[in-house]
Amino acid sequence: MNESAARDERHKARMQRKKALIDEKIAQAQNEYGLLLVHSGNGKGKSSSAFGMVARALGHGIKVGVVQFIKGAASTGEESFFRRFPEEVSYHVMGEGFTWETQDRQRDIDKAGAAWAVARQLLNDPQIGLVVLDELNIALKHGYLELDAVLADIEARPLLQHVVVTGRGALPGMLEAADTVTEMNLVKHAFKAGVKAQKGIEF
Amino acid sequence: MNESAARDERHKARMQRKKALIDEKIAQAQNEYGLLLVHSGNGKGKSSSAFGMVARALGHGIKVGVVQFIKGAASTGEESFFRRFPEEVSYHVMGEGFTWETQDRQRDIDKAGAAWAVARQLLNDPQIGLVVLDELNIALKHGYLELDAVLADIEARPLLQHVVVTGRGALPGMLEAADTVTEMNLVKHAFKAGVKAQKGIEF
Numbered sequence: 172m173n174e175s176a177a178r179d180e181r182h183k184a185r186m187q188r189k190k191a192l193i194d195e196k197i198a199q200a201q202n203e204y205g206l207l208l209v210h211s212g213n214g215k216g217k218s219s220s221a222f223g224m225v226a227r228a229l230g231h232g233i234k235v236g237v238v239q240f241i242k243g244a245a246s247t248g249e250e251s252f253f254r255r256f257p258e259e260v261s262y263h264v265m266g267e268g269f270t271w272e273t274q275d276r277q278r279d280i281d282k283a284g285a286a287w288a289v290a291r292q293l294l295n296d297p298q299i300g301l302v303v304l305d306e307l308n309i310a311l312k313h314g315y316l317e318l319d320a321v322l323a324d325i326e327a328r329p330l331l332q333h334v335v336v337t338g339r340g341a342l343p344g345m346l347e348a349a350d351t352v353t354e355m356n357l358v359k360h361a362f363k364a365g366v367k368a369q370k371g372i373e374f
Numbered sequence: 375m376n377e378s379a380a381r382d383e384r385h386k387a388r389m390q391r392k393k394a395l396i397d398e399k400i401a402q403a404q405n406e407y408g409l410l411l412v413h414s415g416n417g418k419g420k421s422s423s424a425f426g427m428v429a430r431a432l433g434h435g436i437k438v439g440v441v442q443f444i445k446g447a448a449s450t451g452e453e454s455f456f457r458r459f460p461e462e463v464s465y466h467v468m469g470e471g472f473t474w475e476t477q478d479r480q481r482d483i484d485k486a487g488a489a490w491a492v493a494r495q496l497l498n499d500p501q502i503g504l505v506v507l508d509e510l511n512i513a514l515k516h517g518y519l520e521l522d523a524v525l526a527d528i529e530a531r532p533l534l535q536h537v538v539v540t541g542r543g544a545l546p547g548m549l550e551a552a553d554t555v556t557e558m559n560l561v562k563h564a565f566k567a568g569v570k571a572q573k574g575i576e577f
Contacts, residue, residue: 214556216423223422230455252433352561353417359555
């Protein structure tokens with residue numbers, strides 16, 4: 172798809188979503204809808220804040236889907252904890268063995284595509300109230316996924332579903348599409364003073 | 375206690391902690407110790423990031439203590455979720471009915487002191503590997519608690535215990551004492567566009 176056609180399609184998806192929102196608003200007589208939240212910046216809280224929201228959602232009886240686009244980037248602690256609740260959390264760790272820019276780019280693109288296929292299923296499921304797309308920004312930054320297609324799928328999600336996208340280097344189009352953008356910035360870091368990464372805090 | 379004596383005491387506590395660290399380092403032959411992390415800034419991720427760390431810690435089998443210094447400031451969703459695990463999470467919501475600067479300052483100071491007494495118990499318990507002091511910065515900023523006493527208790531905690539302090543307006547002394555400071559900054563917010571607070575995301 173060329174750039175202009177992609178933009179048109181994205182615009183159309185957005186307008187359809189907006190219309191659905193307005194219709195729904197009239198029906199509900201309240202302006203409540205699923206938000207797209209983006210956590211960016213170079214600080215440590217991007218993923219953990221998303222996982223705090225998972226806990227919050229579960230506390231409200233909301234079902235959650237998680238796709239980790241970079242295996243090993245997020246905490247093994249969070250994974251093993253939230254896997255305790257298979258009825259409530261649909262947890263997927265994808266992106267194993269990315270070769271990054273080094274070796275086999277087509278293989279990486281295929282793996283990212285497979286991860287996105289899982290994400291799409293979650294984004295199509297109205298039973299799921301919160302979808303965490305952890306480190307998605309990284310896959311987008313490397314060009315493993317096409318931003319317009321990703322945003323179209325996100326925008327076509329169920330009306331009340333929240334989405335949290337994490338990862339540094341969020342693309343401008345992602346920031347533009349977001350309802351809320353939070354930047355986590357590292358002001359001071361113990362590691363710089365030579366302390367090693369701590370289990371339960373850093374991973 | 376006057377300011378200079380307080381500073382001396384704080385210095386002494388820090389030096390004692392440093393000595394204990396060094397002794398422990400020699401024993402363990404590795405530089406692993408509990409960190410003091412501060413989450414500040416005007417963004418939304420301060421508390422949820424701390425609660426993501428709670429999930430992470432639980433995934434590693436680490437016991438957690440939580441004190442919320444401002445009732446209602448943090449999510450009721452997180453509270454009801456983590457209260458599911460009374461064996462693993464010691465959860466305390468304090469600070470009910472603060473009158474802030476308006477009415478009965480002595481009453482507020484007493485309530486903050488009671489909250490700190492609970493925090494001290496957690497900070498004295500080597501079975502607890504992570505202590506979350508949610509919105510503590512607010513109580514300090516209002517002068518409901520004395521910074522030096524608070525820091526002395528934090529610094530006297532068990533060697534491997536991590537502490538996360540959240541809240542905007544962290545005092546300079548808190549930032550100085552921290553191993554890691556992360557600032558969560560709001561870049562873009564849906565509420566400004568008139569969307570109301572969403573259950574499972576904002577509270």
